Amino acid sequence: MKFQFENSFEVKEKILEKLVAILPIGAVEAHGPHLPLGTDNLLAERLSEKLAERVNAFVLPTLPYGQVWSLKDFPGSINVSNQSLIRFIVDIGKSLYHQGFKVFVMVNGHLGNSVAMKEAARELYEWNPELKVMYLFYPGTDQVVSEIRETPPSHRSYFHACEIETSYMLYLAPEFVNMKKAISDLPKIPFRADFTPTPWREFTQSAVLGDATLASAEKGEKVIRVALDHMVKLIEQAKEGN
Amino acid sequence: MKFQFENSFEVKEKILEKLVAILPIGAVEAHGPHLPLGTDNLLAERLSEKLAERVNAFVLPTLPYGQVWSLKDFPGSINVSNQSLIRFIVDIGKSLYHQGFKVFVMVNGHLGNSVAMKEAARELYEWNPELKVMYLFYPGTDQVVSEIRETPPSHRSYFHACEIETSYMLYLAPEFVNMKKAISDLPKIPFRADFTPTPWREFTQSAVLGDATLASAEKGEKVIRVALDHMVKLIEQAKEGN
């Protein structure tokens, strides 16, 4: 249920019944020729809706700007610093606690947000450990991803506008995918990229890290189901105070 | 046109043609029994879309959290501090300039954001005056508002969930208004409220500042048209470098 469509007179009771608020966080960032700039927003939002149904939670409005340092020179990317993101999330978290929520779940659509989300979660924990704060980026999907993928990953942790992410979109937001424009681009990410600041323009012109033409809704569904199952379990534990 | 639905391969050219980016900024805040918590987001977003059509601009994804200090104790309100908001907006503004935009228009749906928006605009001006930054909250509508309203305002500058704002919603986002629940509540705002920190709980329980039952789409349309005309003019001047 969308939190922002509730009204103030009735929402208190529902908060105390649901206890869980889900904040989708995405980004505006280059995603190749076949995916929109807002891909990470769409993924975070749609995934949050599915999750909310399963755990009877509220979905907050999507925070649609994230930390996109690596791709900030690409057309269309809008970058917000880790510090700005942390401050924003911490403010939201404190308000949620004051409103009566006990579990604050961030559903992340963009890997680059992970550092800010974890840091904000720790700051909130220091502020008040009673508020359970979670940062979720397709949890528990390493294995299923390695099973479904037909091409090797470009990088241990990055996936971007590729077979995998495009599959998520085909499952969650197919109306925004233009498979006719999908390309295969397997950049050679230099070893140093994990050890020194390396804007992605140094190794790709498309921002596609793999073979997007192999994407399918079926692949996307398989991974998302696993992710959702893990998310549900994590939230249920958190509601029980673990 | 929604910026986040563009793709990276085609967006550069369009940016250089349009030059104007519109950022709707709203809030999640109590708005009485008949309007949703996200009223200010809906208003900012819908108004931005109308404006974008008129000036051939891009609409960025809505920033859906704002500074709601006065109502932060009300059920459903989520508050972000002025400082957090300023940092976030400044980051976005710098990215927009790097992307090639020349005019950054913030369409504000919530009075409480005004201070942060103006401060961020000045900070961006100091950083680079070539980027024109605008902060617009129904500009130039004082007269038309005083003409259409059937009840006196509760306050010189505040209007909230009342005849006026409800009319905006009936015109711009009627599917989210429940007029059956609309009430008339004319709080006596104490004189001191302009001179000392005064949470609104001190003078209202409904967060409605007026008679919402008198709202109509016609009234809303009259004001919004005037606002839009002024916005269009301001943006056109800015594009010409004034």
Added chain:
Amino acid sequence: MKFQFENSFEVKEKILEKLVAILPIGAVEAHGPHLPLGTDNLLAERLSEKLAERVNAFVLPTLPYGQVWSLKDFPGSINVSNQSLIRFIVDIGKSLYHQGFKVFVMVNGHLGNSVAMKEAARELYEWNPELKVMYLFYPGTDQVVSEIRETPPSHRSYFHACEIETSYMLYLAPEFVNMKKAISDLPKIPFRADFTPTPWREFTQSAVLGDATLASAEKGEKVIRVALDHMVKLIEQAKEGN
């Protein structure tokens, strides 16, 4: 009574009797050919003294630097950022509370300080709502000003070195006014000035926003009396804990 001329051995008792501290805040800023750079300091200080007599309060030393962004390019202006001003005021407020004051009244002589003063007041409120903090800029004078003025205002909220402000000076600090140099300058403030950062050099060379030659001590006295009456009432309410 001037706080800084008290001595440490006797002041505690007086603080606990008076309970109210008044901080005049002004600015160093261009005020045309007939008024000194320190106009806002003189106004804030003299007004504070009159107020202190009425409410039996202490007057603190004037904070003589303010936020003068709009006029900072004019000869003689000295600008302090909102952030610096907020931090300074918050520190002072906390000390006042530790000293035993219950009401901290800022008497503002310069519109540009309003944002920082309100923000500082809210921060102090969050810190400890027992300290009542007030920010006063000629409160409750809209009507009397519109009655006494012979020329229309240049702007809805700005008045500067004009018929009005010069009248205040002629009443409160006449020895610093040189009426022989008073001029009439009615700039056309562009509509955009309320919506985009607009240094005043874009529309005035004199920094006079009106007809200063029409100023008189009588006009000044009329407005100041109304302002003082409102200030007295506000402070008395605050002392009673409202």
Added chain:
Amino acid sequence: MKFQFENSFEVKEKILEKLVAILPIGAVEAHGPHLPLGTDNLLAERLSEKLAERVNAFVLPTLPYGQVWSLKDFPGSINVSNQSLIRFIVDIGKSLYHQGFKVFVMVNGHLGNSVAMKEAARELYEWNPELKVMYLFYPGTDQVVSEIRETPPSHRSYFHACEIETSYMLYLAPEFVNMKKAISDLPKIPFRADFTPTPWREFTQSAVLGDATLASAEKGEKVIRVALDHMVKLIEQAKEGN
């Protein structure tokens, strides 16, 4: 000449002729039974006036709040943190440079401000070394002080409301001294006070560090003359670019 009594139309030329701005910085702080809370403000201000005459400089309005950590628990003290003070001074310094000043002289009336003043001066130096920034606290007076004093100092660097400081007041601001109330109080400052945070309440109840009854205008004059001579020399060198 007092800068704030100049007007904007004539001040530019004078700035470019004088080149030197003097900012008195004091404090509101307990100074025993015979001296007012604003002693450091009075000293900084009167000394600045004498200095301005000698070097043909402008005197800015006194910044009347300082860092009084050690005495902040004493009746009447108002404490501002080093950080707040630094930010405030840096802002003023930048404005002075933009206005055309080449030498920014801080005349300090309160030892506790020294750290913030030096830090601010270094920050301004990093920003633009063309602006010469000076922080002056009775420079070059060690010898003359040791000659005139009849009682040994309580501490190597502190002097407070004692024979010395009271003498300064008797010379510079005698109308604010009540010698009938002057006392002799020679606290034993513990050795640890230089090595661990030690509020002065741990070793004095009067805040007088010496024998104030031995103060005289003559003693004050002797020291102030030496201080002034050194200040004049320093400023003249700075004007010549050294």
Added chain:
Amino acid sequence: MKFQFENSFEVKEKILEKLVAILPIGAVEAHGPHLPLGTDNLLAERLSEKLAERVNAFVLPTLPYGQVWSLKDFPGSINVSNQSLIRFIVDIGKSLYHQGFKVFVMVNGHLGNSVAMKEAARELYEWNPELKVMYLFYPGTDQVVSEIRETPPSHRSYFHACEIETSYMLYLAPEFVNMKKAISDLPKIPFRADFTPTPWREFTQSAVLGDATLASAEKGEKVIRVALDHMVKLIEQAKEGN
């Protein structure tokens, strides 16, 4: 070569010849019964020395405090926040560039420092991309680690005071290891630990994540050699400007 044992008269020439500065960064943190609190400092330092020999670089003094949030409640841990660490590293980096270094290599002995190091590296990159900044935590050793380990890892990315880290110590700093006290402790790290703030006290009492009794200098040497080879290659590329 240890930078701090050089003298100022001869060091400039050597800097311009070597071009590379290595900063070991460790932590003071609980490491079980058999390893000292300073394990990460010893590892970072010894590894840096070996590296410096290979690439003809200077070794800077070890920064011996790091971010140890997860274990900060354990006896002996000293925690420094990410923000403090970032500021410190950025200052050092800027000085190194001013001194003539072209490559700034951080050799990390503690996983918890990774976020701060990467963030500082990016901040330095934005400041001046000419300075190459590297953050190295046993680079390129995933495979060799999986080959040598006899027990499965407790976690995908954490290793701590276990077979692996103890082996590093036995190779690099054996005099600080007490194998008689080595224990095997295989905690079940809950799935949630990657998704919500989880102090390690929730799943371990020893802070040992594995079987330390299986450690050997041979195992340590195998991994360290691979790490060193990768580090050498990365630095040589950086020196050539890649």
Added chain:
Amino acid sequence: MKFQFENSFEVKEKILEKLVAILPIGAVEAHGPHLPLGTDNLLAERLSEKLAERVNAFVLPTLPYGQVWSLKDFPGSINVSNQSLIRFIVDIGKSLYHQGFKVFVMVNGHLGNSVAMKEAARELYEWNPELKVMYLFYPGTDQVVSEIRETPPSHRSYFHACEIETSYMLYLAPEFVNMKKAISDLPKIPFRADFTPTPWREFTQSAVLGDATLASAEKGEKVIRVALDHMVKLIEQAKEGN
């Protein structure tokens, strides 16, 4: 005893027995041709070890970077800002308190760190006055220094790489002194250096402020003994809660 060589299983008991943690803080800074860049680190560290033996305290790992603004342009100097240093020290202090320490002693090897250390100590005092924080830079040695020195000091408070500091090194770390390269350089420090930002390059090329050839281990020992005696006394008082 070196804290970082303890292990987590045994350290808690020792902390509660010793109660005192000593943090050596030095710098990397030009020290003439005969002393290494790390002179201040060596002095702080060796002195801390001697002190720890006397008061049964733990010695923490040396913080080897300090504020070296005055000499930052000299070859080999690495500068850290006061703000960065303050944040780092405050974090360490809070951790020490959480670990059970009651006295946190900073042994300083570099005058330039004094401001940051005192400010950090005050911040910790405001946080929790139960933790006694000390900042020690050769306390109580003014008289003995003036007795042993054969040449007059260059400056009232600075001594650097001269007869005095070289003597400390000859006593505490002789293996790092190369007396063959020792020089005598008596710069004329301009009077203004105490009153305006003055990089030392303006008055010295060697960074030696005196006659290093007159240094001897005996002189060093005499001063260090006095310093140690004072330090011991201060710490014993602090342990007793004074």
